[in-house]
Amino acid sequence: MHHRPATAKAGFRTRLGHYVGMDSSSTEEIVAWAHALEAYARDWDETFDKRPGYFTQEFWYLLVGCMIANWNGRPMTMSQACQAMKSGSNRTREERIKKAVDDGFLVKERAGDDGRAALVRPTEKLEALMIGHLQRTRQIVLDALTDG
8 A cells, every 4th residue: 555655745646556746846846847848839839820730749750850950961861751750650651741841841852873862851931930939949948947
């Protein structure tokens, strides 16, 4: 049997029934962090005009990964862009890339001596949106960490 510690003021039980306690300052910090994460997700939705087709997890790895790889001078190949995404079949991943290309966030370019390799690069439109999003949400997180 697991008992709630007398010093804990807030907490929860895990699926296995273990009590995880937090004092009020820890609770406030966790709540501030949760609000920051929610603000991050809401800002992502605003960044992409609340389009339901750009859910955070489905596109975050792709768009951020392509942008950072390009900034590092090593743009992703089509295969690398597909592998950067954490879910979906190959077809689903390719469809996400096509959607991002069609919507003006990514461009595909031919590369290599034979022109068979396809590179995926961010557009200026995507870079402007993502820089704004990351700057705003960086500040949200810093505020949560210092004010929490």
